[in-house]
Amino acid sequence: MYNFLSLNMATQPLxxxxxxxxxxxxxxxxxxxxxxxxxxxITHGHADHSRWGHQAYITxxxxxxxxxxxxxxINVTGKEWGKTFIINGVSxxxxxxxxxxxxxxxxxxxxxxxxxxxxxxKTEDDGVAVPYEPIKCDTFITECTFGLPAFKWTSQxxxxxxxxxxxxxxxxxxxxxxxxxxxxxxxQRLLKHLDPNIGKIYTHGAxxxxxxxxxxxxxxxxxxxxxxxxxxxxxxxxxxxxPPSTHGSPWIRKMVPYVTGSASGWMAFRGxxxxxxxxxxxxxxxxxxxxxxLESISATGAQKVICTHGYTDIFSRYLREKGYxxxxxxxxxxxxxxxxxxxxxxxx
Amino acid sequence: MKKFAALIKxxxxxNKTNTKVAALASYFSxxxxxxxxxxxxxLSHRRPPRPVNTTLMREWAxxxxxxxxxxxxxxxxxxxxxAETISLVIPTSEQGTExxxxxxxxxxxxxxxxxxxxxxxxxxxxxxxxxxxxxFVFNKLMTGGFRIGVSQxxxxxxxxxxxxxxxxxxxxxxxxxxxxxTTTFQQLILEENPSDYLSxxxxxxxxxxxxxxxxxxxxxxxxxxxxxxxGIRAQVLVRSGELxxxxxxxxxxxxxxxxxxxxxxxxxxxxxxDGEILPFxxxxxxxxxxxxxxxxxxxxxxxxxxxxxxILKAYDLLEWDNMDIRTSSFEExxxxxxxxxxxxxxxxxHLQLSETMSFDTWEALAHERERSREVKSEGLMLKRKDSPxxxxxxxxDWWKWKVDPLTIDAVLTYAMRGHGRRSNLxxxxxxxxxxxxxxxxxxxxxxxxxxxGLTDAEFRKVDHFIKNHTLERFGPVxxxxxxxxxxxxxxxxxxxxxxKSGVATRFPRILxxxxxxxxxxxxxxxxxxxxIP
Numbered sequence: 018m019y020n021f022l023s024l025n026m027a028t029q030p031l032x033x034x035x036x037x038x039x040x041x042x043x044x045x046x047x048x049x050x051x052x053x054x055x056x057x058x059i060t061h062g063h064a065d066h067s068r069w070g071h072q073a074y075i076t077x078x079x080x081x082x083x084x085x086x087x088x089x090x091i092n093v094t095g096k097e098w099g100k101t102f103i104i105n106g107v108s109x110x111x112x113x114x115x116x117x118x119x120x121x122x123x124x125x126x127x128x129x130x131x132x133x134x135x136x137x138x139k140t141e142d143d144g145v146a147v148p149y150e151p152i153k154c155d156t157f158i159t160e161c162t163f164g165l166p167a168f169k170w171t172s173q174x175x176x177x178x179x180x181x182x183x184x185x186x187x188x189x190x191x192x193x194x195x196x197x198x199x200x201x202x203x204x205q206r207l208l209k210h211l212d213p214n215i216g217k218i219y220t221h222g223a224x225x226x227x228x229x230x231x232x233x234x235x236x237x238x239x240x241x242x243x244x245x246x247x248x249x250x251x252x253x254x255x256x257x258x259x260p261p262s263t264h265g266s267p268w269i270r271k272m273v274p275y276v277t278g279s280a281s282g283w284m285a286f287r288g289x290x291x292x293x294x295x296x297x298x299x300x301x302x303x304x305x306x307x308x309x310x311l312e313s314i315s316a317t318g319a320q321k322v323i324c325t326h327g328y329t330d331i332f333s334r335y336l337r338e339k340g341y342x343x344x345x346x347x348x349x350x351x352x353x354x355x356x357x358x359x360x361x362x363x364x365x
Numbered sequence: 366m367k368k369f370a371a372l373i374k375x376x377x378x379x380n381k382t383n384t385k386v387a388a389l390a391s392y393f394s395x396x397x398x399x400x401x402x403x404x405x406x407x408l409s410h411r412r413p414p415r416p417v418n419t420t421l422m423r424e425w426a427x428x429x430x431x432x433x434x435x436x437x438x439x440x441x442x443x444x445x446x447x448a449e450t451i452s453l454v455i456p457t458s459e460q461g462t463e464x465x466x467x468x469x470x471x472x473x474x475x476x477x478x479x480x481x482x483x484x485x486x487x488x489x490x491x492x493x494x495x496x497x498x499x500x501f502v503f504n505k506l507m508t509g510g511f512r513i514g515v516s517q518x519x520x521x522x523x524x525x526x527x528x529x530x531x532x533x534x535x536x537x538x539x540x541x542x543x544x545x546x547t548t549t550f551q552q553l554i555l556e557e558n559p560s561d562y563l564s565x566x567x568x569x570x571x572x573x574x575x576x577x578x579x580x581x582x583x584x585x586x587x588x589x590x591x592x593x594x595x596g597i598r599a600q601v602l603v604r605s606g607e608l609x610x611x612x613x614x615x616x617x618x619x620x621x622x623x624x625x626x627x628x629x630x631x632x633x634x635x636x637x638x639d640g641e642i643l644p645f646x647x648x649x650x651x652x653x654x655x656x657x658x659x660x661x662x663x664x665x666x667x668x669x670x671x672x673x674x675x676i677l678k679a680y681d682l683l684e685w686d687n688m689d690i691r692t693s694s695f696e697e698x699x700x701x702x703x704x705x706x707x708x709x710x711x712x713x714x715h716l717q718l719s720e721t722m723s724f725d726t727w728e729a730l731a732h733e734r735e736r737s738r739e740v741k742s743e744g745l746m747l748k749r750k751d752s753p754x755x756x757x758x759x760x761x762d763w764w765k766w767k768v769d770p771l772t773i774d775a776v777l778t779y780a781m782r783g784h785g786r787r788s789n790l791x792x793x794x795x796x797x798x799x800x801x802x803x804x805x806x807x808x809x810x811x812x813x814x815x816x817x818g819l820t821d822a823e824f825r826k827v828d829h830f831i832k833n834h835t836l837e838r839f840g841p842v843x844x845x846x847x848x849x850x851x852x853x854x855x856x857x858x859x860x861x862x863x864x865k866s867g868v869a870t871r872f873p874r875i876l877x878x879x880x881x882x883x884x885x886x887x888x889x890x891x892x893x894x895x896x897i898p
Contacts, residue, residue: 166432167440167453285453287377288445292790292821296379331439338433 032132034346044107048134051349060136061120065351077111080119086230114138115149116303117202134158140309145206151316158323162304163282164332170306177210185215188254193275197261200224204258213238221259326350369466370502377513389523398550399467406545408520416476417484425485429492430454442841448504461496533756541565566600566611567683568756572763580727589750590722592742594678595653596643603632624715631709635687640679650741654859654869680719691754737768744768770854771896773888777849780831781842791831792824799889812866818875850882851875858896
C-alpha cells in the first residue's frame with residue numbers, strides 16, 4: 018500500500034488543479050482554494066483568493082490583519098518573504114507579487130523541481146505593495162487577466178498626475194470628484210499618491226475601514242469618513258474614494274454636483290467605461306499588462322506555463338507559438354473582474 | 366488635428382449634454398473655417414469615402430504591432446471597435462502632429478486613388494508617429510462613423526451657440542447634399558444664398574410614443590388621428606420643375622423611386638409634401654418586407670417596378686406656392702393638402718392621401734387602433750389640430766400610438782459580443798423556435814436576432830450564463846446550451862424566402878426574460894406562422 022502510494026506520487030505533478038483549488042498532494046496543502054480545506058496558503062486578501070472556512074491559513078504577515086478583517090477570527094500563520102517552511106518534506110516560500118499590499122507568489126519545491134504560483138501580480142512598483150520579483154522555476158502558474166496585446170499600461174506617475182489634475186479641475190469647476198477603486202488595494206494605491214494639497218480626501222466606509230487596518234504598516238494621507246453628519250457643503254470640491262459598487266447608489270447622491278472617475282485596467286477600453294456610465298476612466302491596474310506578463314514569464318525561466326484566469330485561451334495559444342509548453346486550467350479566480358463587475362461589498 | 370482629437374476626447378469622456386455642447390461650442394469658436402466645415406461634416410455623417418478597406422488595415426496593423434493576425438482578430442472581437450483596437454495594439458508614440466484636420470482629410474481623399482504600397486506606407490507612418498488618441502481619431506476617420514453620443518441636433522445647438530444663428534435655421538442649412546470639399550464655412554453657415562435652397566428639405570418633425578393612456582391628452586376634439594403607415598418617411602419636393610425625394614436619414618433617394626417622376630408638372634412648383642413611401646404590390650399596401658427589396662437598390666429593374674411598385678401616402682404640406690407654411694396650423698396645412706389632392710389625384714397613380722379621422726370619444730379612437738393590422742398600419746398618429754410643424758423630436762403636439770407588438774417565447778441559441786459600450790458583454794442574441802423535421806424529431810430553428818430589451822443587470826446575468834455554457838465558438842459568435850427562454854416582441858411578420866425559418870419579423874427585440882419557462886415551453890415555428898396575417 019505504501020509503495021503504491023509513493024509510486025503514484027512520484028508520477029503525479031507537484032501541483033494539480035482539483036475541485037477545491039490548486040493542490041499539493043505531497044504536502045496536503047492547497048494554494049488559494051475556493052472550497053473549505055484543512056490547510057491553505059493564501060496569496061493575498063482579495064475575496065476570490067482568500068475564502069472563508071479553511072481550518073488553517075498561511076500567508077505573508079502583512080496580509081494577516083487584512084484577511085482577519087475580512088474573514089474574522091481565523092487560524093492564520095504569518096510568514097516572511099523568502100523564508101522557507103517545510104510541510105511533509107515539500108519546501109514552500111512566499112515572494113512579493115506586487116499586486117496589492119501583502120500579496121505573494123508561492124514557490125513550491127520538491128527534490129529539485131520548482132513550481133511558482135503567481136496569484137495576482139504586476140511588475141510596476143506602485144509605492145504600496147513590495148515590488149514583484151521574478152522567481153526561477155520549472156513550471157509557472159500565471160494569471161493573465163489582461164493577457165491581450167491591447168493592454169499596455171502607462172506609468173503610474175503619469176496616471177496619478179492625470180488623476181490629480183482632474184481633481185484640481187473638477188474642484189475649480191465646483192464639482193466633487195468621486196473616484197472608484199476596489200476597497201482593498203486600489204483604494205490605498207490611489208490614496209498614497211493623491212495630492213492632499215488639492216483638497217480634502219473623503220472615504221466610503223468600506224475603504225476607510227480597510228485603510229485603517231493597513232495604516233499601522235504604512236503611512237497614508239489623512240482621510241475623512243463620510244457619515245450621516247457629513248455636510249454637503251464640506252464635500253464640494255473634495256476627493257471621494259468609493260468602491261465601484263456605490264456607483265448609481267443612493268449613497269452617492271450626497272456628492273452632487275460630482276464627476277465620476279474609475280481607476281482600472283478595464284478603462285483601457287472606451288466601451289468598458291461608457292458601459293458603466295463613468296465620466297472619466299484612468300487606466301491603472303494592479304495586474305500585468307501584455308508586455309509585463311511576457312517579460313515576467315520569460316524572467317522565471319520556466320518552460321511550462323499554466324494560465325489560470327483572464328484571457329487564458331488566447332494567451333496560452335500565443336505562448337505555445339512562442340515555444341512554451343503552455344496550457345490553461347479552470348479556476349474560480351476572477352482577477353480584476355471581481356473589482357469591476359460584482360457588488361461584493363456592503364454599502365455602508 | 367490636435368484640437369479635433371482633444372475635442373473628440375472631451376466629447377467621449379463625458380455623459381453630460383451640457384459639457385458636450387460647451388466643448389463643441391468652444392471648438393467652433395476657435396477652429397479654422399475649413400476644420401469647422403469638416404467637423405460639421407464628420408459629425409453629420411458626411412465622411413469622405415473609405416480610402417482603404419478594413420481587411421487591409423487589419424493586416425497592416427498586425428504587421429506594425431508585430432503580432433500574429435489571429436491575435437489581432439481576437440483582440441478586435443474583445444475590444445469591439447476596429448479603430449480602437451489598432452490604436453491599442455501598436456506601440457505608443459510620444460510624438461504627435463501639427464497637421465490640421467483639413468490636411469488629414471485632404472490626404473485621405475487623395476489616398477483613395479493611390480497604390481496599395483502608398484496606402485500602406487501612409488497608414489503605417491501615421492500609426493507610428495501619432496499619439497494614442499490622435500491615432501484613434503485618425504483610424505476613426507479612416508474606418509467610419511464616430512459614435513460618441515453627439516447627435517446632429519446637439520452639434521447644431523453648439524454651432525448655434527458659437528455663431529448666434531438660430532438653431533432651426535442652422536438645421537435647415539445643414540440638410541441636403543453639400544460636400545465639405547466644395548463648400549466653405551462662409552457659404553454653408555454664414556451666407557444667405559437662395560439658390561442653395563432648391564434641393565433643401567425641411568428638418569422632419571418626429572413624434573414621441575404616447576406615454577400612459579391616450580385620454581390623458583385631454584379634449585379629443587383638439588386632435589386629428591390617422592393611421593401610422595409602416596414604410597419610409599419621406600419628403601417630396603417639387604421646385605422649379607425638378608423633383609427631390611429625401612428620406613428621414615437625410616439621404617437623397619430620388620433615383621430609387623422612379624414612380625414619383627410623374628409628379629413634376631402635375632404637382633405645382635414650390636410644393637413640399639411630407640409622407641410615407643409604401644410598397645404597393647397588386648394594388649394593395651404591402652409589408653415592410655416588400656419594401657426591403659426596394660430600399661437597398663440603387664438602380665431599379667423594370668421587373669421589380671412591376672412586382673413591387675411604391676406609392677407616397679402624403680400626410681402633410683410643408684411648402685405651398687413657394688412659401689414655407691410650417692408655422693400655420695396642422696388643420697390649415699391639411700386643408701391646403703386636401704384641396705390640392707382633389708385637383709390632382711385623378712392624374713397620379715402613385716400618390717395617395719393619408720386620411721384623417723375624427724372621433725367623439727377616446728374609446729372609439731382606441732377601437733380604431735385595434736383595426737390597425739387589418740389596414741396594414743402600425744397603429745395611430747395623433748396630431749394636435751392647431752400645431753405648427755416643428756423641427757426634430759418634440760413632445761406635445763404629435764404622438765404615435767402603436768398597436769401592441771406581437772410576441773412569442775423563443776430559446777437563446779447563439780450569442781455575440783456587443784459593440785462599443787457593450788463590447789465586453791455578450792449582448793447580441795439569436796433566438797430559435799421549435800420545429801419538427803422530416804424524421805419527426807424536434808429541433809430548434811433560428812428565427813430572429815435581437816440586441817435590446819434587457820436591463821444592464823440582466824445583460825450581465827445572461828452574459829455570465831453564456832460564458833459558462835458555451836458549446837462552440839465561431840469567431841465572435843458562440844453557440845450556447847439551449848436553456849434560457851425569452852419573450853420576443855416584434856412589430857410585423859411576413860413570409861420570407863431569405864430566412865431559414867421562412868418568416869421575417871420586423872424590429873424584433875427582447876420583451877422580457879422568461880425565467881419561469883423551460884425550453885420545452887417555448888413556442889414553435891408553427892405558432893409563429895399562425896401570426897402571419
